[in-house]
Amino acid sequence: MNDRAASVFENYEIEILRILKGRGALLGETQEGWLILKEYTGPATRLEIQEKLLEAVKENGFSRVEQLKRNKEGELISYDQDRVPYIVKTYFEGRECNLKDVRECQSAARTLGRLHKAMCQPGIARDYDVPAFCMENEYVKHNRELKKVRRYLREKSQKTEFEIYLLHHYDFFYEMALSAAEELQEYTADFDEEKIREKGNFCHGDFQYHNLLFTQGNFSVINFEKYMLDNPVRDLYLFLRKLLEKNSWSVSLGLNIFTAYETERSLTDEDRMQLYYRFAYPEKFWKIVNFYYNNGKAWIPGRNREKLENLLKQEAEKKNFMNNVLK
Structure with a gap:
């Protein structure tokens, strides 16, 4: 500036x-x-x-x-x-949350639980007619985008090394995305937009370590520009995913974070169902594809290949976490 x-x-x-x-x-x-x-x-x-x-x-x-x-x-x-x-x-003067410190991450989860209780504001949702966010609609939209890019890759005559690698693993993640969205349709009534609006649960929308500042023994939360009406587990999912990706999808770590969060706000069966399908959907793959397709394709950063390789390596660990903690 x-x-x-x-x-x-x-x-x-x-x-x-x-x-x-x-x-x-x-x-x-x-x-x-x-x-x-x-x-x-x-x-x-x-x-x-x-x-x-x-x-x-x-x-x-x-x-x-x-x-x-x-x-x-x-x-x-x-x-x-x-x-x-x-x-x-x-x-707030302070440093960002340290994802390598388990106790600090537990404290961040408790902070999130307290924040979610304070962000339950049905009056604001009603008075300002705030639109509710629908997870099913988001995944349907993502899947249309994935289908479009898959067609583009298949029809492209000259492919880069990254594009060949991406296409080779594309169907594995694409089928996963379709399956998650299809299974989610069974619970559409529970995740209805009108029901979300009536509850008035706002989410931070970008709850990650960059937006958690540790100062004077407590966490302060900043950058609410992505706030939205949605199930509060949206924030918990994002924080957990970032944390678990850096810690080999540790089951014990995940359970510690859940326990810490629930000291402030209990998770309902609906919450746990939402968490399961948020983790089941290959969001990280969609982000890699979206970044590739919507940016210049003349030069594709090697980091994209590295991210995709790491995603494949961690898939078994992620499945283990889901089966032991969420299913």
Whole structure:
């Protein structure tokens, strides 16, 4: 970010003592604490709901959560001289969650359980007519995309080494994706969008170690821009998947995280069913394919091949985890 971005702070009734560069953002120190300035590309209406949600979460007892700041004109979005939109939020000094520390990960899971209780806001969901997220619809959409890319690969005359390797293993994961989506249809009534909206359970949407800051013995949670109405296990799944991929899908570690989460929020049979099918669907494979297809294909990073190889190596460990912990 440049000096023009830093000038956006002038739109707020705050005195900036110093400015530091962060990851794709600027940090401004004030007498009341740190603020963060970030570009914002979403709709203004979604930001209004985010503000209400974060305020409600804090009022509901979860205080270690960021808050949006309004500028001098009372707006949530400010612009630099090039009309680039920015938002300003409160920020917590601290380090990211350490995925190699089991106790710290357990603490993060307990934090998530407390956060989910505070994010149950049926009033906000109703008053702002927030659309609910449907896991079945997401997987059907993903499967259409996978089918499209498979056809593209098969019809391509000259294939790179990566494309040959990808196509060789494609059907294994594609059939897995189709099977997960088909089995999930049996439980559509339990995962109905209207039912999700009535419950009013909001999710963080991107609950991973980057967005967990450890400071003064506790975790603070940041970056709620991907919030959504969905079953809360969406966040638990993402946190667990990232953690287990780095720890050979350890059954004992997974059970420890579940136990820690349930000290704050109990998992229902529906929650466990959702978790099972989230893990059953080959989301990581879809991400590799999606990245490949939607980026320049003239040069394909070797990291893509490495990710696919690791995915194949870990498949047996993942199945073992699912059978011993979720089924």
